[in-house]
Amino acid sequence: MAKVFLENDADLDPLSQCSIGVIGYGNQGRAHALNLRDSGLTVQVGTRDGSRSREQSLKDGFAVNTVEAVANNCEVLAIMLPDEAIPHVYAESIEPYLEAHDTFVFAHGFTVYHKTIRLPDDADIVLVAPTGPGRQVRSLYLEGAGLPALLAVEQNASGLAWNRCLAYARAIGCLRAGGIETTFSEETITDLYCEQSVLCGGLPELIKASFDTLVEKGYQPELAYISCLKEVKLIADLLFERGIDGMREAISNTAKYGSAISGPELINSSTRHQLRKLLDRIESGKFGKLFLDEAAAGSPTIKDLLRSEKHSQIARVGRELRTTLDF
Ligand SMILES: NC(=O)c1ccc[n+]([C@@H]2O[C@H](COP(=O)([O-])OP(=O)(O)OC[C@H]3O[C@@H](n4cnc5c(N)ncnc54)[C@H](OP(=O)(O)O)[C@@H]3O)[C@@H](O)[C@H]2O)c1
Numbered sequence: 226m227a228k229v230f231l232e233n234d235a236d237l238d239p240l241s242q243c244s245i246g247v248i249g250y251g252n253q254g255r256a257h258a259l260n261l262r263d264s265g266l267t268v269q270v271g272t273r274d275g276s277r278s279r280e281q282s283l284k285d286g287f288a289v290n291t292v293e294a295v296a297n298n299c300e301v302l303a304i305m306l307p308d309e310a311i312p313h314v315y316a317e318s319i320e321p322y323l324e325a326h327d328t329f330v331f332a333h334g335f336t337v338y339h340k341t342i343r344l345p346d347d348a349d350i351v352l353v354a355p356t357g358p359g360r361q362v363r364s365l366y367l368e369g370a371g372l373p374a375l376l377a378v379e380q381n382a383s384g385l386a387w388n389r390c391l392a393y394a395r396a397i398g399c400l401r402a403g404g405i406e407t408t409f410s411e412e413t414i415t416d417l418y419c420e421q422s423v424l425c426g427g428l429p430e431l432i433k434a435s436f437d438t439l440v441e442k443g444y445q446p447e448l449a450y451i452s453c454l455k456e457v458k459l460i461a462d463l464l465f466e467r468g469i470d471g472m473r474e475a476i477s478n479t480a481k482y483g484s485a486i487s488g489p490e491l492i493n494s495s496t497r498h499q500l501r502k503l504l505d506r507i508e509s510g511k512f513g514k515l516f517l518d519e520a521a522a523g524s525p526t527i528k529d530l531l532r533s534e535k536h537s538q539i540a541r542v543g544r545e546l547r548t549t550l551d552f
Protein backbone atom coordinates (compact mmCIF):
# COMPACT_ATOMS: atom_id res chain seq x y z
CA MET A 226 0.00 0.00 0.00
CA ALA A 227 1.36 3.41 -0.95
CA LYS A 228 2.21 5.70 1.96
CA VAL A 229 -0.45 8.39 2.33
CA PHE A 230 -0.14 11.65 4.29
CA LEU A 231 -3.14 13.55 5.63
CA GLU A 232 -3.52 17.00 7.21
CA ASN A 233 -2.66 15.73 10.69
CA ASP A 234 0.69 14.46 9.41
CA ALA A 235 1.91 17.99 8.64
CA ASP A 236 2.04 21.45 10.11
CA LEU A 237 2.92 24.73 8.48
CA ASP A 238 5.78 25.63 10.84
CA PRO A 239 8.58 24.54 8.46
CA LEU A 240 7.42 27.27 6.04
CA SER A 241 6.00 29.87 8.41
CA GLN A 242 9.27 31.83 8.71
CA CYS A 243 10.07 31.62 4.97
CA SER A 244 9.28 33.81 2.01
CA ILE A 245 7.83 31.57 -0.67
CA GLY A 246 8.45 32.72 -4.23
CA VAL A 247 6.03 31.40 -6.82
CA ILE A 248 7.61 31.75 -10.24
CA GLY A 249 5.03 31.71 -13.03
CA TYR A 250 1.38 32.66 -12.53
CA GLY A 251 -0.41 30.29 -14.90
CA ASN A 252 -2.49 27.18 -14.37
CA GLN A 253 -0.72 25.88 -11.25
CA GLY A 254 1.18 29.02 -10.15
CA ARG A 255 -1.90 31.14 -9.50
CA ALA A 256 -3.67 28.42 -7.50
CA HIS A 257 -0.58 27.65 -5.41
CA ALA A 258 0.14 31.32 -4.70
CA LEU A 259 -3.44 32.09 -3.62
CA ASN A 260 -3.80 28.96 -1.48
CA LEU A 261 -0.40 29.44 0.19
CA ARG A 262 -1.30 33.05 1.01
CA ASP A 263 -4.78 32.12 2.27
CA SER A 264 -3.11 29.53 4.51
CA GLY A 265 -1.23 32.39 6.18
CA LEU A 266 2.16 32.02 4.50
CA THR A 267 4.24 34.83 2.98
CA VAL A 268 4.17 34.68 -0.80
CA GLN A 269 5.80 36.66 -3.59
CA VAL A 270 4.96 36.10 -7.24
CA GLY A 271 7.58 36.42 -9.96
CA THR A 272 6.57 37.06 -13.56
CA ARG A 273 8.52 38.03 -16.66
CA ASP A 274 8.43 41.51 -18.23
CA GLY A 275 5.41 41.82 -20.51
CA SER A 276 3.81 38.80 -18.87
CA ARG A 277 0.18 38.14 -19.73
CA SER A 278 -0.45 36.86 -16.22
CA ARG A 279 1.09 39.85 -14.42
CA GLU A 280 -2.16 41.78 -14.56
CA GLN A 281 -4.00 38.85 -12.98
CA SER A 282 -1.44 38.61 -10.18
CA LEU A 283 -1.86 42.35 -9.53
CA LYS A 284 -5.66 41.97 -9.47
CA ASP A 285 -5.21 39.14 -6.97
CA GLY A 286 -3.29 41.53 -4.71
CA PHE A 287 0.31 40.46 -5.31
CA ALA A 288 3.00 43.09 -5.85
CA VAL A 289 4.78 43.13 -9.22
CA ASN A 290 8.06 41.30 -8.98
CA THR A 291 10.51 40.08 -11.55
CA VAL A 292 11.61 36.44 -11.51
CA GLU A 293 15.12 37.67 -10.61
CA ALA A 294 13.90 39.64 -7.58
CA VAL A 295 11.88 36.69 -6.29
CA ALA A 296 14.81 34.31 -6.76
CA ASN A 297 16.90 36.78 -4.77
CA ASN A 298 14.36 37.42 -1.99
CA CYS A 299 12.87 34.02 -1.29
CA GLU A 300 14.32 30.91 0.32
CA VAL A 301 11.57 28.66 -1.04
CA LEU A 302 11.07 28.78 -4.80
CA ALA A 303 8.04 27.11 -6.38
CA ILE A 304 8.90 26.68 -10.06
CA MET A 305 5.50 26.93 -11.76
CA LEU A 306 6.67 27.42 -15.34
CA PRO A 307 6.04 25.23 -18.41
CA ASP A 308 8.56 22.37 -18.24
CA GLU A 309 10.16 23.36 -21.56
CA ALA A 310 10.68 26.99 -20.39
CA ILE A 311 12.38 26.06 -17.11
CA PRO A 312 15.98 25.52 -18.38
CA HIS A 313 16.18 28.95 -20.01
CA VAL A 314 14.44 30.87 -17.18
CA TYR A 315 16.50 29.06 -14.55
CA ALA A 316 19.82 29.82 -16.26
CA GLU A 317 18.99 33.47 -17.02
CA SER A 318 16.83 34.63 -14.15
CA ILE A 319 17.08 32.26 -11.20
CA GLU A 320 20.47 30.60 -10.86
CA PRO A 321 22.55 33.82 -10.68
CA TYR A 322 20.36 35.10 -7.80
CA LEU A 323 20.21 32.06 -5.55
CA GLU A 324 21.29 32.14 -1.91
CA ALA A 325 22.67 29.12 -0.07
CA HIS A 326 20.25 26.43 1.16
CA ASP A 327 17.20 27.27 -0.92
CA THR A 328 14.23 24.91 -1.25
CA PHE A 329 12.85 24.17 -4.72
CA VAL A 330 9.27 22.99 -5.15
CA PHE A 331 8.14 21.45 -8.44
CA ALA A 332 4.61 20.50 -9.53
CA HIS A 333 5.90 17.85 -11.95
CA GLY A 334 9.09 15.79 -11.92
CA PHE A 335 10.02 16.37 -15.61
CA THR A 336 12.83 18.88 -15.01
CA VAL A 337 14.54 16.94 -12.23
CA TYR A 338 14.10 13.52 -13.88
CA HIS A 339 15.56 14.74 -17.18
CA LYS A 340 18.21 16.87 -15.42
CA THR A 341 17.37 19.85 -17.64
CA ILE A 342 18.81 22.18 -14.98
CA ARG A 343 21.62 21.81 -12.46
CA LEU A 344 20.24 22.54 -9.00
CA PRO A 345 22.63 23.39 -6.13
CA ASP A 346 23.92 20.53 -3.96
CA ASP A 347 22.95 22.40 -0.78
CA ALA A 348 19.29 22.82 -1.82
CA ASP A 349 16.21 20.84 -0.81
CA ILE A 350 14.33 19.60 -3.87
CA VAL A 351 10.72 18.56 -3.37
CA LEU A 352 7.74 17.60 -5.47
CA VAL A 353 4.14 18.55 -4.75
CA ALA A 354 2.26 17.47 -7.86
CA PRO A 355 -1.51 18.01 -7.64
CA THR A 356 -3.41 15.35 -9.59
CA GLY A 357 -5.38 17.88 -11.62
CA PRO A 358 -5.49 21.40 -13.01
CA GLY A 359 -4.81 24.53 -10.98
CA ARG A 360 -8.38 25.77 -11.14
CA GLN A 361 -9.43 22.66 -9.21
CA VAL A 362 -6.58 23.13 -6.72
CA ARG A 363 -8.06 26.56 -6.06
CA SER A 364 -11.79 25.81 -6.19
CA LEU A 365 -11.55 22.75 -3.92
CA TYR A 366 -9.40 24.72 -1.48
CA LEU A 367 -12.10 27.41 -1.30
CA GLU A 368 -14.72 24.72 -0.65
CA GLY A 369 -12.67 23.40 2.28
CA ALA A 370 -11.60 20.31 0.32
CA GLY A 371 -8.50 19.50 -1.72
CA LEU A 372 -7.06 17.64 -4.66
CA PRO A 373 -4.79 14.65 -3.92
CA ALA A 374 -1.11 15.24 -4.70
CA LEU A 375 1.97 13.14 -5.34
CA LEU A 376 4.83 13.99 -3.00
CA ALA A 377 8.54 13.30 -3.24
CA VAL A 378 11.90 14.47 -2.02
CA GLU A 379 14.80 14.26 -4.45
CA GLN A 380 17.41 16.01 -2.31
CA ASN A 381 17.28 16.57 1.44
CA ALA A 382 20.26 18.81 2.12
CA SER A 383 18.73 20.42 5.22
CA GLY A 384 17.25 17.26 6.71
CA LEU A 385 13.91 19.16 6.73
CA ALA A 386 12.88 18.59 3.11
CA TRP A 387 10.05 16.16 3.90
CA ASN A 388 8.61 18.52 6.52
CA ARG A 389 8.74 21.38 4.01
CA CYS A 390 7.17 19.22 1.31
CA LEU A 391 4.30 18.22 3.61
CA ALA A 392 3.83 21.79 4.84
CA TYR A 393 3.57 23.05 1.24
CA ALA A 394 1.13 20.27 0.32
CA ARG A 395 -0.97 21.07 3.38
CA ALA A 396 -0.94 24.81 2.64
CA ILE A 397 -2.27 24.36 -0.90
CA GLY A 398 -5.02 22.08 0.44
CA CYS A 399 -3.83 18.76 -0.99
CA LEU A 400 -3.46 16.96 2.33
CA ARG A 401 -7.19 17.40 2.94
CA ALA A 402 -7.58 14.73 0.25
CA GLY A 403 -4.25 12.94 0.74
CA GLY A 404 -0.64 13.13 -0.39
CA ILE A 405 0.86 9.93 -1.80
CA GLU A 406 4.59 9.32 -1.38
CA THR A 407 6.45 8.69 -4.62
CA THR A 408 9.74 9.63 -6.30
CA PHE A 409 10.44 12.25 -8.98
CA SER A 410 11.17 9.48 -11.45
CA GLU A 411 8.02 7.47 -10.71
CA GLU A 412 5.80 10.56 -10.90
CA THR A 413 7.37 11.71 -14.17
CA ILE A 414 7.24 8.34 -15.89
CA THR A 415 3.71 7.40 -14.84
CA ASP A 416 2.36 10.88 -15.64
CA LEU A 417 3.92 11.04 -19.11
CA TYR A 418 3.03 7.41 -19.86
CA CYS A 419 -0.64 7.70 -18.88
CA GLU A 420 -1.21 10.95 -20.72
CA GLN A 421 0.24 9.35 -23.85
CA SER A 422 -1.21 5.82 -23.57
CA VAL A 423 -4.70 6.61 -22.30
CA LEU A 424 -5.74 10.16 -21.55
CA CYS A 425 -4.51 12.45 -24.31
CA GLY A 426 -2.91 10.01 -26.79
CA GLY A 427 -4.79 6.71 -26.94
CA LEU A 428 -8.31 7.78 -26.09
CA PRO A 429 -8.69 10.67 -28.58
CA GLU A 430 -7.15 8.56 -31.39
CA LEU A 431 -9.58 5.72 -30.64
CA ILE A 432 -12.47 8.18 -30.71
CA LYS A 433 -11.32 9.69 -34.03
CA ALA A 434 -10.77 6.28 -35.65
CA SER A 435 -14.13 4.95 -34.43
CA PHE A 436 -15.94 8.07 -35.66
CA ASP A 437 -14.22 7.93 -39.08
CA THR A 438 -15.09 4.24 -39.48
CA LEU A 439 -18.80 4.87 -38.92
CA VAL A 440 -18.91 7.94 -41.16
CA GLU A 441 -17.01 6.20 -44.00
CA LYS A 442 -19.73 3.52 -43.96
CA GLY A 443 -22.42 6.20 -44.42
CA TYR A 444 -23.71 6.60 -40.87
CA GLN A 445 -24.77 10.10 -39.83
CA PRO A 446 -21.79 12.04 -38.44
CA GLU A 447 -23.94 13.53 -35.67
CA LEU A 448 -24.88 10.08 -34.37
CA ALA A 449 -21.29 8.93 -34.71
CA TYR A 450 -20.17 11.95 -32.68
CA ILE A 451 -22.66 11.34 -29.90
CA SER A 452 -21.89 7.60 -29.63
CA CYS A 453 -18.11 7.75 -29.97
CA LEU A 454 -17.31 10.97 -28.14
CA LYS A 455 -20.09 12.45 -26.08
CA GLU A 456 -20.95 9.22 -24.28
CA VAL A 457 -17.35 8.86 -23.12
CA LYS A 458 -18.26 11.10 -20.19
CA LEU A 459 -20.89 8.66 -18.91
CA ILE A 460 -18.39 5.81 -18.89
CA ALA A 461 -15.59 8.02 -17.52
CA ASP A 462 -17.83 9.03 -14.62
CA LEU A 463 -18.61 5.36 -13.89
CA LEU A 464 -14.92 4.44 -14.07
CA PHE A 465 -14.04 7.34 -11.78
CA GLU A 466 -16.70 6.47 -9.23
CA ARG A 467 -16.66 2.66 -9.33
CA GLY A 468 -13.58 1.38 -11.19
CA ILE A 469 -13.67 -0.97 -14.20
CA ASP A 470 -15.55 -3.78 -12.43
CA GLY A 471 -18.16 -1.32 -11.10
CA MET A 472 -18.60 0.20 -14.56
CA ARG A 473 -19.26 -3.26 -16.04
CA GLU A 474 -21.96 -3.89 -13.46
CA ALA A 475 -23.74 -0.70 -14.51
CA ILE A 476 -23.89 -1.38 -18.26
CA SER A 477 -26.29 -3.62 -20.21
CA ASN A 478 -25.58 -7.29 -20.89
CA THR A 479 -25.27 -6.43 -24.59
CA ALA A 480 -22.55 -3.92 -23.78
CA LYS A 481 -20.88 -6.36 -21.37
CA TYR A 482 -20.78 -9.16 -23.95
CA GLY A 483 -19.71 -6.82 -26.78
CA SER A 484 -16.88 -5.40 -24.72
CA ALA A 485 -15.80 -8.88 -23.55
CA ILE A 486 -15.21 -10.07 -27.11
CA SER A 487 -14.17 -6.81 -28.83
CA GLY A 488 -12.02 -5.07 -26.20
CA PRO A 489 -9.23 -7.70 -26.24
CA GLU A 490 -9.36 -7.84 -30.06
CA LEU A 491 -8.58 -4.13 -30.20
CA ILE A 492 -6.10 -3.98 -27.33
CA ASN A 493 -4.21 -7.12 -28.24
CA SER A 494 -0.63 -8.38 -27.85
CA SER A 495 0.57 -6.02 -30.56
CA THR A 496 -0.98 -3.00 -28.76
CA ARG A 497 0.62 -4.18 -25.50
CA HIS A 498 3.96 -4.42 -27.33
CA GLN A 499 3.50 -0.80 -28.50
CA LEU A 500 2.70 0.26 -24.93
CA ARG A 501 5.95 -1.28 -23.68
CA LYS A 502 7.86 0.58 -26.43
CA LEU A 503 6.14 3.81 -25.43
CA LEU A 504 7.14 3.25 -21.81
CA ASP A 505 10.75 2.47 -22.85
CA ARG A 506 10.91 5.75 -24.80
CA ILE A 507 9.86 7.67 -21.69
CA GLU A 508 12.07 5.75 -19.23
CA SER A 509 15.14 6.12 -21.43
CA GLY A 510 14.71 9.91 -21.53
CA LYS A 511 14.26 9.83 -25.34
CA PHE A 512 10.77 11.28 -25.11
CA GLY A 513 12.00 14.11 -22.88
CA LYS A 514 14.72 14.98 -25.39
CA LEU A 515 12.29 14.86 -28.32
CA PHE A 516 9.93 17.18 -26.45
CA LEU A 517 12.64 19.73 -25.62
CA ASP A 518 13.87 19.64 -29.26
CA GLU A 519 10.28 20.16 -30.43
CA ALA A 520 9.93 23.19 -28.12
CA ALA A 521 13.27 24.63 -29.30
CA ALA A 522 12.08 24.31 -32.92
CA GLY A 523 8.90 26.29 -32.20
CA SER A 524 6.62 23.27 -31.55
CA PRO A 525 5.87 22.31 -35.21
CA THR A 526 4.37 18.90 -34.33
CA ILE A 527 2.00 20.41 -31.78
CA LYS A 528 0.97 23.16 -34.22
CA ASP A 529 0.29 20.58 -36.98
CA LEU A 530 -1.83 18.46 -34.64
CA LEU A 531 -3.89 21.42 -33.47
CA ARG A 532 -4.37 22.73 -37.03
CA SER A 533 -5.45 19.38 -38.47
CA GLU A 534 -7.79 18.60 -35.58
CA LYS A 535 -9.40 22.04 -35.74
CA HIS A 536 -10.33 21.48 -39.39
CA SER A 537 -11.34 17.81 -39.03
CA GLN A 538 -14.87 16.56 -39.63
CA ILE A 539 -15.28 15.41 -36.03
CA ALA A 540 -14.40 18.90 -34.75
CA ARG A 541 -16.84 20.55 -37.20
CA VAL A 542 -19.64 18.20 -36.22
CA GLY A 543 -18.94 18.81 -32.53
CA ARG A 544 -19.04 22.59 -33.00
CA GLU A 545 -22.35 22.37 -34.91
CA LEU A 546 -23.92 20.08 -32.34
CA ARG A 547 -22.85 22.31 -29.49
CA THR A 548 -24.57 25.31 -31.09
CA THR A 549 -27.78 23.47 -32.07
CA LEU A 550 -28.27 21.05 -29.18
CA ASP A 551 -28.04 21.70 -25.47
CA PHE A 552 -24.58 20.27 -24.87
N1 LIG B 1 -1.47 22.34 -16.07
C1 LIG B 1 -1.74 21.34 -15.24
O1 LIG B 1 -2.88 20.87 -15.13
C2 LIG B 1 -0.64 20.76 -14.39
C3 LIG B 1 -0.96 19.75 -13.46
C4 LIG B 1 0.06 19.27 -12.61
C5 LIG B 1 1.34 19.77 -12.74
N2 LIG B 1 1.62 20.72 -13.70
C6 LIG B 1 2.98 21.25 -13.75
O2 LIG B 1 2.96 22.57 -13.24
C7 LIG B 1 4.05 23.33 -13.79
C8 LIG B 1 3.50 24.61 -14.36
O3 LIG B 1 2.66 24.27 -15.45
P1 LIG B 1 1.38 25.15 -15.81
O4 LIG B 1 0.49 24.28 -16.64
O5 LIG B 1 0.84 25.80 -14.58
O6 LIG B 1 2.05 26.26 -16.74
P2 LIG B 1 1.29 27.42 -17.50
O7 LIG B 1 -0.15 27.49 -17.16
O8 LIG B 1 1.65 27.29 -18.92
O9 LIG B 1 1.91 28.70 -16.80
C9 LIG B 1 2.87 29.36 -17.38
C10 LIG B 1 3.34 30.51 -16.50
O10 LIG B 1 4.73 30.56 -16.73
C11 LIG B 1 5.04 31.81 -17.32
N3 LIG B 1 6.09 31.64 -18.34
C12 LIG B 1 6.04 30.90 -19.47
N4 LIG B 1 7.20 30.99 -20.13
C13 LIG B 1 7.98 31.82 -19.39
C14 LIG B 1 9.28 32.34 -19.55
N5 LIG B 1 10.03 31.99 -20.61
N6 LIG B 1 9.75 33.18 -18.60
C15 LIG B 1 9.02 33.52 -17.53
N7 LIG B 1 7.76 33.07 -17.32
C16 LIG B 1 7.26 32.23 -18.25
C17 LIG B 1 3.74 32.29 -17.95
O11 LIG B 1 3.83 33.69 -18.07
P3 LIG B 1 2.97 34.51 -19.15
O12 LIG B 1 1.70 34.83 -18.47
O13 LIG B 1 3.81 35.65 -19.45
O14 LIG B 1 2.76 33.63 -20.35
C18 LIG B 1 2.73 31.81 -16.93
O15 LIG B 1 2.68 32.70 -15.84
C19 LIG B 1 4.68 22.42 -14.83
O16 LIG B 1 5.78 21.79 -14.24
C20 LIG B 1 3.58 21.40 -15.13
O17 LIG B 1 4.09 20.16 -15.61
C21 LIG B 1 0.66 21.24 -14.49
